[in-house]
Amino acid sequence: MKLENKICVVTGANRGIGKKISEVFVSEGATVLGFARNLDALKKVEEELNEKGPGKFIGYKVDVSNSDEINNTVKTIAKEFKRIDVLVNNAGVTKDMLLLLMKEEDFDFVINVNLKGVFLVTKAVAKVMRKQKEGSIINISSVVGLEGNIGQTNYSASKAGVIGMTKTWAKELTMKGEQIRVNAVAPGFIETDMTKELNEDFKKAALERILLKRMGSAEEVAKVVLFLASDDSSYITGQVIRVDGGIAL
Secondary structure (H helix, E strand, C coil): CCCCCCCCECCEEEECHHHHHHHHHHCCCCCEEEECCHHHHHHHHHHHHHHHCCCEEEEECCCCCCCHHHHHHHHHHHHHHCCCCEEEEECCCCEEEECCCCCHHCCCCCHHHHHHHHHHHHHHHHHHHHHCEEEEEECCCCHHHCCCCCEHHHHHHHHHHHHHHHHHHHHHHHCCHHHHHHHHECCCEEEHHHCCCCCHHHHHHHHHHCCCCCEEEEHHHHHHHHHHHHHHHCCCCCCCCEEECCCCC
C-alpha cells in the first residue's frame, strides 16, 4: 500500500474530488483527517469509508478561511498523531459572474476560501512538517488558473494564486534541507457537483476543445494526487500537473 501508516489531511473532504481523494487514500492504508464546514456530511463519509478500510477517515469541522479553527485543529492533530505526512488543499467554492456584474462580496468569498484558505492551512501544517523535516503538500488548482475563463475572475485569480504559492513554498520549505515537496494539480472539466451546474451549451463547447472528448472523473484526479502524495514522486516538487484531457493543446 502506497500510504500505509501515513497521516493525511484533506480539505473539502465531504464531497466531490476531496471525497474521492480521501477514499483513494484510505484504500492505500492512510489515516485521513478530513476538513469541511459540513459536519453531518463528514460523518456520512466517515461511515462509508471506514467500512471499506484498510485505512480510516476522521472528520473535523473546519472552515478553511478561519485561522483560529485551523490552528486549533492542527494543534490537536499534531498532539494526537505526532506528525502530518500529507496535506491536500482541495476545499474550493465558486461565485461566477462577469467582471462588470461581479459583487465585491462574491469576489472576497471565493478568494478567502480558495486562496487565503490554502495559505492558512498550509502555514499551520508546514510548522509540523518542518519539525519532522519531510512531507508532501498537494494544492488543487485548476486549468482556469492557467488559462482564465469568462465569468470567473474571482475563481481564476484564486487558482492562479495557488500556483504561485505552490512554487514559492517548494523553494521555502526546502531551505534548510527538508524533504518537503509542494506540487499542484490543475484539473480541467471534471464530473462533480460543481460542474453539474454549468450551462449545457458551455459544456458542449468545452467538450469540443478537449482532445479526449469527455469530462474527467474525480477518481482520475485522485490517482494523480495519490502519486504526488506517495514516495513514487519523491523527486518531484514545484510542479503543476494538468489533468485536463488535453484541453489546452
